[in-house]
Amino acid sequence: MSTLYPSPAETAAAKPKKTLVRRIAPDRSQQVRRAVQFAFLLLNAVIGVQFILWVRYFESLGSSHYFGRPAGVDGWLPIAGLMNLRYFLATRQIPAIHPSAMVLVCVFLLASLVVKKAFCSWLCPVGTVSEYLWKLGRKLFRRNVAVPKWLDVALRSLKYILLAFFLYIVFTMPVQDLGDFLASPFGIVADVKMLNFFRYLGTVGIIVIAAFVVLSVFIQNFWCRFLCPYGALMGIVSALSPVKIRRDAEACIDCGKCNKACPSHLPVDMLVQVRSVECTGCMECIAVCPAENALQMALPPRTAGETRAARWRSRTLKPQMVAVVLAVVFFGLIGAARLTGHWQTNISRDIYMQLVPNAENFDH
Ligand code: SF4
């Protein structure tokens, strides 16, 4: 029986088939991103080992070799970083305790402003481990678990709730109390307490971490997508970035490969630009796209009148450029903080000798 309205199959058949103009140059985005991820993972491992040796010096009451405290360890204290940032915004004074925590928060916020939420998929060690866990799961079981849409949306909101909670605490605390807290024995050895948390994990801690690992094998970016408040913050800031994943509907052949490849489950093939705060700029979608110039990480198109190809060429960010931008922001801000004396915590060895071995005795 004929109807007035065509079925979806008839509509698809009626669409003029687009000709594929195949990409010539091989895509290197994932190799470049992997190199950056592993360099950052290695940097974190070196910082971790140096920090453990630094703590050991004080715990052995000075009988082991002294290693300087790696200020980069403060990158693992994002709450202290936000507190310092609030303190700085209110007083225009950079705190003497854990200033690098604030510097690193600024590095990652600036990076998000420039190249989307690239912090999550290019730099964050937790993001890297998380990514390789789900890739392992896919290798072992040929697929990851697809979370139903309604549950996915509900779970994704958890990280924003957590972020709101932390921001509320930090931004409603009187500035004087913030300063006192950061300069208290608890604030000074917050880094050592974090290390102790992982060194002396109780049964509950082990079960929780094991559960996260197992869930991350089955569900793509379980921690990052659902629970990480830091990633949520970077995502919100990344909405202001002029750089977006952009699709040229004329060059696109509607194969849907980008859609399937996106770890954030974004409908890339339906969009002209990906505005979502969930886009991590991982470029997985670009890596699988078969059509020349169909999908790019790019600035907004310039003026009309330019040919499409010229427009792309002048506005596209190649993966190497993303890596360079991240390096410039990272080393630039850290270099500036070092030069101006706002990188290292300003605490003498004698005070650390009193505090570090007793870190577990301090409570806030
Ligand atoms: S849209 Fe592309 S860059 Fe953004 S998260 Fe998805 S795959 Fe990664």
Ligand code: SF4
């Ligand atoms: S991968 Fe996505 S952007 Fe590329 S041709 Fe297929 S549908 Fe279009």
